[in-house]
Amino acid sequence: MKKRREAHHAPSRARILPAENPQRNTRGGYDFASVQVDLREPWRIGPVEVPTRVVLAPMAGVSVQAFRRQGRRFGAGLVCSEMVSCAGLHHGNERTLGYLRIASDEHPLAVQIFGSDPPVMAEAARMVEAAGADLVDINFGCPVRKVTKTGAGATLLEDPDRACRIVGAVAQAVSVPVSVKMRRGLEDGSRACLEVGPRLVQAGASTLTLHPRSARQMYTGSADHSLTAELVERVEVPVIASGDIVSRAKAQSVLAATGAAAVMVGRGAQGNPWAVREIVDGDAGDPTREEVVAELILFVRETVRELGERRATGFLKKFYGWYLGRGRFPRPLKQELVLCSTPAEVERRLLAAAPGAAELLERLEEELPHGDEVTLDLPISIYGGG
Numbered sequence: 183m184k185k186r187r188e189a190h191h192a193p194s195r196a197r198i199l200p201a202e203n204p205q206r207n208t209r210g211g212y213d214f215a216s217v218q219v220d221l222r223e224p225w226r227i228g229p230v231e232v233p234t235r236v237v238l239a240p241m242a243g244v245s246v247q248a249f250r251r252q253g254r255r256f257g258a259g260l261v262c263s264e265m266v267s268c269a270g271l272h273h274g275n276e277r278t279l280g281y282l283r284i285a286s287d288e289h290p291l292a293v294q295i296f297g298s299d300p301p302v303m304a305e306a307a308r309m310v311e312a313a314g315a316d317l318v319d320i321n322f323g324c325p326v327r328k329v330t331k332t333g334a335g336a337t338l339l340e341d342p343d344r345a346c347r348i349v350g351a352v353a354q355a356v357s358v359p360v361s362v363k364m365r366r367g368l369e370d371g372s373r374a375c376l377e378v379g380p381r382l383v384q385a386g387a388s389t390l391t392l393h394p395r396s397a398r399q400m401y402t403g404s405a406d407h408s409l410t411a412e413l414v415e416r417v418e419v420p421v422i423a424s425g426d427i428v429s430r431a432k433a434q435s436v437l438a439a440t441g442a443a444a445v446m447v448g449r450g451a452q453g454n455p456w457a458v459r460e461i462v463d464g465d466a467g468d469p470t471r472e473e474v475v476a477e478l479i480l481f482v483r484e485t486v487r488e489l490g491e492r493r494a495t496g497f498l499k500k501f502y503g504w505y506l507g508r509g510r511f512p513r514p515l516k517q518e519l520v521l522c523s524t525p526a527e528v529e530r531r532l533l534a535a536a537p538g539a540a541e542l543l544e545r546l547e548e549e550l551p552h553g554d555e556v557t558l559d560l561p562i563s564i565y566g567g568g
């Protein structure tokens with residue numbers, strides 16, 4: 183056990199500061215609810231050094247390059263693409279290939295693939311590696327029927343032999359580490375992840391992420407991180423805990439109680455990079471209206487560059503509520519933005535609502551790396567726009 187923790191620099195008990203009265207409560211004599219884990223402590227997945235213990239979750243329809251770069255700026259140690267169809271890559275689908283566009287300031291970055299056929303997954307993994315990803319992540323967690331009915335995503339937790347063949351084929355195909363993200367199982371109360379997880383490690387997975395809800399649960403109820411703790415005990419690789427991490431207090435209690443190497447933040451970071459900063463650094467100040475508007479405009483600009491104006495216009499609508507909600511702006515502003523037909527109009531309205539944001543935005547733009555050195559040098563035609 184000790185050897186494992188040293189190998190990936192998980193938050194060893196020595197690095198956890200015991201509570202004032204360490205004899206209160208629970209495992210090992212520590213009060214896990216109040217121990218402090220250093221979230222700025224680097225850790226490793228094989229050769230990849232991850233600078234903090236916060237990972238930005240892969241989220242379909244959310245984890246565009248702008249989201250990932252922003253996550254890195256606010257302190258996420260590792261960011262992930264949304265799930266990418268291995269069949270789409272195999273067929274050279276333009277939009278799917280666009281997901282392989284990686285910026286130079288995103289690293290370390292995992293690109294996640296999904297599918298059910300080991301050779302096709304291996305081919306996709308080679309493309310992901312060639313595109314410059316630091317890790318290939320495999321999706322064994324997607325609960326959506328469109329995906330599960332093809333034998334991919336969470337269904338693979340019920341077909342461990344095939345799941346292992348996929349991981350084995352992918353690990354053989356690439357030299358970067360391979361990670362797997364999974365749910366607890368298909369049905370409520372399932373413990374499939376605890377049986378499958380160690381086998382996936384044997385097959386070649388260098389890290390496992392567990393979102394301990396069942397596929398049936400979708401996003402209801404709560405993530406049962408007692409399973410994360412059990413998984414940590416059963417495998418010799420770092421485990422990432424995903425599910426309901428929305429604050430530094432929650433992150434620290436989950437890390438301490440489970441022995442996981444890192445936490446993953448998903449919905450809590452939607453329109454709210456400040457939550458990532460709060461989790462990593464404990465900097466709990468609410469952003470000013472100017473900061474919110476500057477970040478949102480930057481996000482709009484980058485997304486337009488990545489997806490093209492037409493696609494970005496629809497894609498961005500859900501982000502307006504995420505950024506402007508939480509009591510930051512009166513509701514009508516969101517409605518106005520959703521009705522805007524161009525990103526330029528969105529920008530104008532946002533700046534009218536917080537004129538001081540212009541200067542902040544200029545500063546932000548100056549600090550960011552720009553142009554060709556940022557994006558991968560692939561012919562623009564394969565991106566399907568932008």
Ligand SMILES: Cc1cc2nc3c(=O)[nH]c(=O)nc-3n(C[C@H](O)[C@H](O)[C@H](O)COP(=O)(O)O)c2cc1C
Nearest residue numbers: 239240241242264265393424425426427447448449
């Ligand atoms: C909109 C949305 C899209 C998601 N897409 C993916 C995905 O593409 N791949 C994946 O492994 N998980 C996906 N997830 C699951 C998240 O990565 C994460 O495990 C889950 O939301 C629990 O974490 P949270 O409570 O911090 O949101 C998605 C979640 C949401 C809300």
